[in-house]
Structures are given as C-alpha cells and as structure tokens.
Amino acid sequence: MIRDVVRIINPYESGRSAEYLKKGFIVLCSNENPFPPHPAVIEAVKDELRNTNRYPNPDYSELKEAISDYLDVGVENIAVGNRASEIIYNVCVAVLDVMDPVTIPVPSYTMFAICAMLRDASLNFVEYPYYRIEAEDLIRKSKGSKLMFLCTPNNPTGNTIDRLEEILSEFNGLVVLDEAYAEFSGKSAVDLVDEFENLIVIRTFSKFFGLAGLRVGYAVGCEEIVEAIEKIRLPFCINGVAVKAAITALENVDYYAKIRDRIVEERDRLAKELSKFESLEVFPSEANFLLVKVRKEIGLARRLEMEGIAVRDVTGLMGLKGEHVRITVGREDENSALIEALKRILE
Ligand SMILES: Cc1ncc(COP(=O)(O)O)c(C=O)c1O
The missing domain is CATH 3.40.640.10 (Type I PLP-dependent aspartate aminotransferase-like (Major domain))
Structure with missing residues (x-):
C-alpha cells in the first residue's frame, strides 16, 4: 500500500528542542531564536x-x-x-x-x-x-x-x-x-x-x-x-x-533587529572562542549558528549532552566528511556555559 519512495526515504531528523528544554538543557540544536517574542x-x-x-x-x-x-x-x-x-x-x-x-x-x-x-x-x-x-x-x-x-x-x-x-x-x-x-x-x-x-x-x-x-x-x-x-x-x-x-x-521589527544584532555579536564572540580550541575548526557564518569540525572524532554532541547542552550532530550529512556539529548561537550566558563545558571536555 505504501509507495516505495516513502519506504526508502530517510525521515527528516528534527531537532528535539522541546524535549531537551523539559529536561533543563541549554538548547543550541535547532537554530531557534533564544529570545522571547515582543x-x-x-x-x-x-x-x-x-x-x-x-x-x-x-x-x-x-x-x-x-x-x-x-x-x-x-x-x-x-x-x-x-x-x-x-x-x-x-x-x-x-x-x-x-x-x-x-x-x-x-x-x-x-x-x-x-x-x-x-x-x-x-x-x-x-x-x-x-x-x-x-x-x-x-x-x-x-x-x-x-x-x-x-x-x-x-x-x-x-x-x-x-x-x-x-x-x-x-x-x-x-x-x-x-x-x-x-x-x-x-x-x-x-x-x-x-x-x-x-x-x-x-x-x-x-x-x-x-x-x-x-x-x-x-x-x-x-x-x-x-x-x-x-x-x-x-x-x-x-x-x-x-x-x-x-x-x-x-x-x-526594530525589536527583532536589536535581538539580531545581539545574536550576531554573540556569534562572532563564540566563533572566536571556539577557534581557540586546537581540536575544533570553526567555519565563518552569516547565520545564527556555527558549523564546527571536530578534528579528532570524539562524539562531541554526545559528550555535550552529558553536560546538559544540546547541539546538532551533523556528522554523516551528505557532503560533510568527518565529525561535525552545528551549534545555534544562544544567549550570552548559554554560549559562555558552552565554552566552559568545551574546556572540560577538550582540555
Ligand atoms: C534552511 C532552512 N529552511 C527552512 C527551515 C524550516 O523553517 P520552518 O520552521 O519555517 O519550516 C529551516 C529550519 O531549520 C532551515 O534550516
């Protein structure tokens, strides 16, 4: 009854931010805006x-x-x-x-x-x-x-x-x-x-x-x-x-533009901080997230999850070779917590 294409298709893997939020995680996995609506x-x-x-x-x-x-x-x-x-x-x-x-x-x-x-x-x-x-x-x-x-x-x-x-x-x-x-x-x-x-x-x-x-x-x-x-x-x-x-x-729209400016500022700070880790390669981004290559595979997304931080594991995505995570830019406190967690994991 079900068409072949539906059988073979890989279902879209949605970020599970609602589930992580319930558990009290810092959620940086779905490229959401971390600030509340106006x-x-x-x-x-x-x-x-x-x-x-x-x-x-x-x-x-x-x-x-x-x-x-x-x-x-x-x-x-x-x-x-x-x-x-x-x-x-x-x-x-x-x-x-x-x-x-x-x-x-x-x-x-x-x-x-x-x-x-x-x-x-x-x-x-x-x-x-x-x-x-x-x-x-x-x-x-x-x-x-x-x-x-x-x-x-x-x-x-x-x-x-x-x-x-x-x-x-x-x-x-x-x-x-x-x-x-x-x-x-x-x-x-x-x-x-x-x-x-x-x-x-x-x-x-x-x-x-x-x-x-x-x-x-x-x-x-x-x-x-x-x-x-x-x-x-x-x-x-x-x-x-x-x-x-x-x-x-x-x-x-002015409220959202101000929020955007804060996110962009945080993105650039986060990119600079993450680049300090020798084991990470951070790619320049013009969005509200950063793609990061983990030079030596360690299962970083899982390790961060154990620290209560959800990022997106994009390892294996068509066109990417090696371990990669995609990190949504969060609020300043969330990004700082991520940097501290990375110090514990990587240093
Ligand atoms: C490139 C791109 N397009 C579209 C969407 C989905 O947007 P919407 O929430 O409006 O379906 C996303 C969500 O992550 C995305 O990354």
Missing part, C-alpha cells in the same frame, strides 16, 4: 485565542500586506504557507513530475531532497566542500534540471552564495532559494525576483522573528509561480493565532 506579540496571541472558534481569513491578505510592506514587494508576488518547509514541498508539487531532474548542491538542508523525492524526481546532488559553490561548475552540472535548490546562508555551513545572478541567468529551470536565515546576514535576493522569473525566494518567521512554535512561512516570486503555490496550498493552512503573531512581529 510583549505585543504575546498579547496579540492571547487576544486572538478568543476567535479560535472561527476559521482564519483564507487568502491571508493582511499577512501578505504586512510582508509586502516589510520587504517592499507586491502582494501579488507573495505566497504563504504553514512554515517554510511546507512551501518547499508545495513548490515541488507545483513544478515536478516523475523523474524530473532536480539539482541540489550539498551539504545543505535535507528537506530539499526529501520533498523532491516525494515527487519521484531524479536527484542530482553536486558536492562542494563546505558549500563553496563554484558558479560555472554548478551551471554546467545543472544543465537540463527543471529545478535547483539553493540556500543562503546555507544550513549547516552558514555561508552565503556569491554570483547568484550568474546562476539565475544561465540556469534554465526554477531556482528555489531558501533564505530562512537571511536577516542574520543582511543579504537577500528578494529584489531579484522582478528581474528573474525563474527565482522563488522562501522565508520563514521561525528564525529572525522567533516564532518557530507557530509555523509561518512565505515565498516571494513571480506571479505565475506564486499563484500556483497559493492554489495548491491546503485551505486555512496557517492558523489565525499564528497569523496575528506574525503581523504583530512585523509591526515590531
């Missing part, structure tokens, strides 16, 4: 709970208008979804037929491959050590693909993509650009959507806006692809409370 967001959520006997507005026009103001793009260029991952899936549903070729540079976010596989697409993985994409090489190796997934800043490497415009000009298929962490880098390709009809940019409220628990995502692209994604998304896919929270977060 007080107005909490009030808006409480207030909206009163309306939960009703369905939300099915076209999500208020949310789209708020996103349109935030990014200065037309409402007609915005599609919404129940998180970024649902939009990644919906793009695959809208575009891919059986055996359509899909190019995915790796190491990157594993949902790209899972969603494309669920459409029985033919996957073309192109490996670039630490996601240092070589534009000409990628253009050559992706010839004939219907779709390409790119991620900037990339999860789990943290770096951004150069020469995107060249890739967009030369690639004949659709480029799905995941910008889940864009606000931490200060870079975005949203403005390129007017120029390139083969670009769709996917964003989320889970990271910069700290609403991972409420599941709101959106995409920016040309009208044709936006209309298609809007058409196939399930009705009422985002709940009314989450919509209200996202709109209120957008009204308080």
Whole structure:
C-alpha cells in the first residue's frame, strides 16, 4: 500500500528542542531564536485565542500586506504557507513530475531532497566542500534540471552564495532559494525576483522573528509561480493565532533587529572562542549558528549532552566528511556555559 519512495526515504531528523528544554538543557540544536517574542506579540496571541472558534481569513491578505510592506514587494508576488518547509514541498508539487531532474548542491538542508523525492524526481546532488559553490561548475552540472535548490546562508555551513545572478541567468529551470536565515546576514535576493522569473525566494518567521512554535512561512516570486503555490496550498493552512503573531512581529521589527544584532555579536564572540580550541575548526557564518569540525572524532554532541547542552550532530550529512556539529548561537550566558563545558571536555 505504501509507495516505495516513502519506504526508502530517510525521515527528516528534527531537532528535539522541546524535549531537551523539559529536561533543563541549554538548547543550541535547532537554530531557534533564544529570545522571547515582543510583549505585543504575546498579547496579540492571547487576544486572538478568543476567535479560535472561527476559521482564519483564507487568502491571508493582511499577512501578505504586512510582508509586502516589510520587504517592499507586491502582494501579488507573495505566497504563504504553514512554515517554510511546507512551501518547499508545495513548490515541488507545483513544478515536478516523475523523474524530473532536480539539482541540489550539498551539504545543505535535507528537506530539499526529501520533498523532491516525494515527487519521484531524479536527484542530482553536486558536492562542494563546505558549500563553496563554484558558479560555472554548478551551471554546467545543472544543465537540463527543471529545478535547483539553493540556500543562503546555507544550513549547516552558514555561508552565503556569491554570483547568484550568474546562476539565475544561465540556469534554465526554477531556482528555489531558501533564505530562512537571511536577516542574520543582511543579504537577500528578494529584489531579484522582478528581474528573474525563474527565482522563488522562501522565508520563514521561525528564525529572525522567533516564532518557530507557530509555523509561518512565505515565498516571494513571480506571479505565475506564486499563484500556483497559493492554489495548491491546503485551505486555512496557517492558523489565525499564528497569523496575528506574525503581523504583530512585523509591526515590531526594530525589536527583532536589536535581538539580531545581539545574536550576531554573540556569534562572532563564540566563533572566536571556539577557534581557540586546537581540536575544533570553526567555519565563518552569516547565520545564527556555527558549523564546527571536530578534528579528532570524539562524539562531541554526545559528550555535550552529558553536560546538559544540546547541539546538532551533523556528522554523516551528505557532503560533510568527518565529525561535525552545528551549534545555534544562544544567549550570552548559554554560549559562555558552552565554552566552559568545551574546556572540560577538550582540555
Ligand atoms: C534552511 C532552512 N529552511 C527552512 C527551515 C524550516 O523553517 P520552518 O520552521 O519555517 O519550516 C529551516 C529550519 O531549520 C532551515 O534550516
């Protein structure tokens, strides 16, 4: 009864931050925002709970208008979804037929491959050590693909993509650009959507806006692809409370920008401190996390877990060789506790 592809697919390994938080851990494994929502967001959520006997507005026009103001793009260029991952899936549903070729540079976010596989697409993985994409090489190796997934800043490497415009000009298929962490880098390709009809940019409220628990995502692209994604998304896919929270977060963007600045400052401090350990190699990051190679394999994620700190073990991820952990930048006290724990483990 179950399709073969569903049998063979490796399930997405979600970070288990809720479980770790319950145990009193310092949670640095899911690239969440460590700061609470703006007080107005909490009030808006409480207030909206009163309306939960009703369905939300099915076209999500208020949310789209708020996103349109935030990014200065037309409402007609915005599609919404129940998180970024649902939009990644919906793009695959809208575009891919059986055996359509899909190019995915790796190491990157594993949902790209899972969603494309669920459409029985033919996957073309192109490996670039630490996601240092070589534009000409990628253009050559992706010839004939219907779709390409790119991620900037990339999860789990943290770096951004150069020469995107060249890739967009030369690639004949659709480029799905995941910008889940864009606000931490200060870079975005949203403005390129007017120029390139083969670009769709996917964003989320889970990271910069700290609403991972409420599941709101959106995409920016040309009208044709936006209309298609809007058409196939399930009705009422985002709940009314989450919509209200996202709109209120957008009204308080200055608060989130200040938080972002603190996280970026902490990221740079953490990178500097971690680089002092001879056994660790830290990769430059423009996101809210750091990729770290453990030079001599010791099972670092497990050792940190024994110290009450959860980081993401990304060892074995396609395109990464050797032991690696991905560490989300936490609050200052959390990062300092991590550094102390590493001293106990590594020195
Ligand atoms: C690159 C990337 N895209 C999308 C997501 C998921 O975002 P959402 O919570 O909106 O599904 C993540 C989450 O970790 C991610 O790393």
